[in-house]
Amino acid sequence: MILSDDQLDRYARHIVLKEIGGEGQKKLLGARVVVIGAGGIGAAAIPYLAAAGIGAMAIIDDDRIELANLQRQPIFGTGDIGALKAETAKRRVAALNPDVAVEAIVARIGADNAPGLIAGADAVIDGSDNFATRLAVSDACTAARVPLVSAAIGQFQAQIGTFRGWTAEAPCYRCYVGDAFDAEDCDTCSELGVLGAMAGLAGCFAALEAVRAITGFGEDQTGRMHIFDGLKPAMRTIRIVKDPACRTCGTAR
Template sequence: MTLTDEQLDRYARHIVLKEIGGAGQMKLARTRVAVIGAGGIGCPAIQYLAAAGVGALRVIDDDVVSLSNLQRQILFGTNDIGRPKVEVAREAVARLNPDVAFEAVPERLTSANAAELIDGVDLVLDGCDNFATRLAVADHCTRARIPLVSGALGQFQGQIGTFRGWEAGQPCYRCFVGDAFDADDCDTCAEQGVLGAMAGLIGSWAAMEAVRAIAGFGPDPAGKVHVFDGITPALRTIRIPKDPSCKACAARAA
């Protein structure tokens, strides 16, 4: 695979970075990424992954645009209210970068259909808003050995983590959050609120971590969770230990 003259121009600011270069840009062009949720995190992540030249994006979300989304979900406008989010995202990506193959999946991901919806991709970026979906995504990524970038936010705080739990010594997402709670019991933005700009920050950061995982620049981020406090502001990084009794990854580690 080679980059066309137009692609060399489009991605020039990546290619001049020694940490990415032409080889890294071609890795991006060959990569298929699934984005779970076209919400506050998914909207900026989709845009930056498309702009970066990821070869294919599969966006999974069964929701439609509502007026309350517009404070933070920057792919959408007032005229999009009532339309499926994945269809609006498809149009936005087509305008932004025709190099990107886009697959719209207007379904809710569950543990029953996770394999069907996720298989065939090289990386998953999860920005959904409930633990039931997060655990279904994470557990399947561990089973299928698909790297997972997980982003979450609420109020003035956000967090990002990268997980490859099938590897020896590496935790999975379930090692981080455990499984001793009701997976459906999760605070929502509607209940607690969220700063709109925080969604932009975490979604963009998630896209950066996805590009890092694909192109391979910088230290390996797997097994770490970065927590950003927007009030202070302050950032701290937590290394997550592998849970030897984790039901998702303990028996799968090489």
């Protein structure tokens, strides 16, 4: 791939970074990222992925935009209320960067369709809002050997981690949360509240980790969960170990 003059100008600030450079930018332009959920996390991750020059992006979401979403989903505006999130996000990406081939998938992802929806991805960002979806996505990513960046928010806290459960030492997301969860176990933003900027922080961090997974810059963050406390503010990092009994990636299966 040869970068055009316009691309050299658009991505100049990436290219001058020795950790990314022209070769790293070419990797981004040749990559496909699947974003699950165009809510608070996706609404922040999507524009930064598009601006970074991710060559192909799939946005999976079956919800419509509501007034209450706008406090933490600034990719949408008041005039978008009632429209489909995935379709609206697709239009925003197209306006931001014509280099990105973006696909809007209006569907709810689950165990039955996750393998097909993530097929061909170089990285997946999961910003969904329940454990049933997250576990289905994790299982599919592990089986397909696709790096999974999982991001979650609640009130004043954000959690971001990268998982490669198919490797010998690395955990999958199921190693982190176990099996005993379904959609009813999740507290929602509508019940507990969330600071809008926390969604932006988590989404941008998730985009950063997807770019890291594609280009390989910096230190590998596989198996590390970064937890940001917006009240203090402070961040701590915990290391997640592979669960030998994990039914998805464990060695004792």
